[in-house]
Amino acid sequence: MKKSVRYWLVAGIILVLVQMILGAITRLTGSGLSITKWDIITGTFFPLTDSSWNHYFDLYKSTPQYQKINFGMTLSEFKFIFFWEYFHRLWARLMGFVFLFPFIYFLIKKYLAKKDILNLSFVIILTVFVASLGWIMVASGLINRPWVNAYKLAFHLTAALLVLLMLLKTYIDYNKRPFVVFYNISRNEKISLNILMVLVLLQFFLVG
Numbered sequence: 001m002k003k004s005v006r007y008w009l010v011a012g013i014i015l016v017l018v019q020m021i022l023g024a025i026t027r028l029t030g031s032g033l034s035i036t037k038w039d040i041i042t043g044t045f046f047p048l049t050d051s052s053w054n055h056y057f058d059l060y061k062s063t064p065q066y067q068k069i070n071f072g073m074t075l076s077e078f079k080f081i082f083f084w085e086y087f088h089r090l091w092a093r094l095m096g097f098v099f100l101f102p103f104i105y106f107l108i109k110k111y112l113a114k115k116d117i118l119n120l121s122f123v124i125i126l127t128v129f130v131a132s133l134g135w136i137m138v139a140s141g142l143i144n145r146p147w148v149n150a151y152k153l154a155f156h157l158t159a160a161l162l163v164l165l166m167l168l169k170t171y172i173d174y175n176k177r178p179f180v181v182f183y184n185i186s187r188n189e190k191i192s193l194n195i196l197m198v199l200v201l202l203q204f205f206l207v208g
């Protein structure tokens with residue numbers, strides 16, 4: 001077991017937890033629809049000039065949310081909602097970097113067992129899926145209705161939770177020794193735990 005892999009897995013878990021909190025703040029502040037385009041590269045740059053702010057604000061003014069809910073919003077109020085959605089997306093990019101490049105490095109260095117590679121490949125695919133769902137959800141709120149589709153939001157939230165659970169499982173699998181208790185449970189206990197986890201995920205989806 002390599003310390004660097006262990007620290008990387010812990011960093012991944014913390015990154016996802018922070019992203020879930022940023023997502024909740026984005027939702028609670030009504031910031032989710034402030035950025036009307038998903039430019040993976042150019043969207044990384046925070047607007048600094050009046051002209052770039054006016055560009056983004058003009059795009060937002062054409063949305064149903066501005067016209068039906070936030071009509072007359074000032075530029076400084078727009079800057080507030082823009083910041084949270086921007087930061088949520090920036091953090092998603094950061095997650096991409098922190099997940100992908102060390103993974104490739106550890107693969108080359110053969111620090112990962114077959115099971116870890118499978119777990120982590122699933123984590124990376126799921127994270128890309130969560131991010132894509134994020135944009136699909138935003139796009140659902142840019143036509144007609146001034147809010148995001150509730151089912152797409154619930155999928156986004158539940159998929160984010162799955163990323164976290166998958167990373168925790170990868171960490172436990174990777175560190176076997178301290179978590180041996182997880183392995184010494186009976187088959188029935190394992191089945192009941194799995195049923196419980198599915199029920200919790202379902203509740204998350206329905207209540208999310």
Ligand code: HEM
Nearest residue numbers: 019020023024026027032092127130131134135157160208
């Ligand atoms: C890749 C990692 C990502 C994770 C783990 C993640 C996770 C979350 C979570 C947990 C929430 C809160 C959901 C709730 O309160 O029900 C959220 C909200 C949100 N996320 Fe993400 N997200 C990610 C990426 C993205 C991306 C790339 C976008 C957009 C392109 C996005 C757009 C949003 C929006 C708009 C909201 C607020 C929804 C609303 O206003 O109701 N997310 N995210």
